[in-house]
Amino acid sequence: MSTMYAALLRGINVSGHRRVPMAELRTLLGGLGHEDVATHLQSGNAVFRSASDDENALRNELEQAIEAHFGFPVDCLVRSGAYLAAVADACPFPPAELDGKQLHVTYFDQAVDAARFAGLDAAAFRPEEFRLGDRSLYLYAPDGLGRSKLAVALGRPAVTRGLVTTSRNWNTVARLVEMTRD
Missing domain, CATH: 3.30.70 (Alpha-Beta Plaits)
Incomplete structure (x- = not known):
């Protein structure tokens, strides 16, 4: 069973600073083994499907991958689609x-x-x-x-x-x- 998640990145692509192109973010998420990856806007919203049921583990994995790939840390939150709908x-x-x-x-x-x-x-x-x-x-x-x-x-x-x-x-x-x- 897999779950749809949203990754909410904080403080990227603001006034040309901390640039995270959405195409690269999609590739990065796909490279982590996630499926059905898509992004929304340029402000750090990505969705993906994962077999994991651990939001914190997904968050930590994504933050580490972003820092390794882009060279700067980015705080992220990962929330399931069910949680987003409940909110x-x-x-x-x-x-x-x-x-x-x-x-x-x-x-x-x-x-x-x-x-x-x-x-x-x-x-x-x-x-x-x-x-x-x-x-x-x-x-x-x-x-x-x-x-x-x-x-x-x-x-x-x-x-x-x-x-x-x-x-x-x-x-x-x-x-x-x-x-x-x-």
Whole structure:
């Protein structure tokens, strides 16, 4: 039995830095023995099929292969298609009523306790809002991520210390769910 996964790479292909061409990433994933490899956009979204059921082992394997091939480390998260679908289904905001660029999901490498966000005065950022999910955070930013003051506050080291995080807008979340559907 094999499973469809998404690999979410963090901080690549931004302003010409840490370049990871998607064709090379597809070849790299195929070389690791994965099948049905595809990429979405240039921002580090790859899907693949694997016989492994260990997301952390897949993540470690991919991070090591990327560093060996490209010469720099890249944090990655690997999540099953079923997990991505569950995150999308659990969204506390109404995706169908919003522009995909107003809604974002930040994926974490581990479960995050609400106490981590206790020092954040969420009301001060209205109409922006966030909600915690399972190894994820949903962010509603009506003016987009680039103008979001709440996104800046959520990304501060006091909040993210010790975590690997990467965010995707709802359009990408929905596309990855579609691409990893078995």
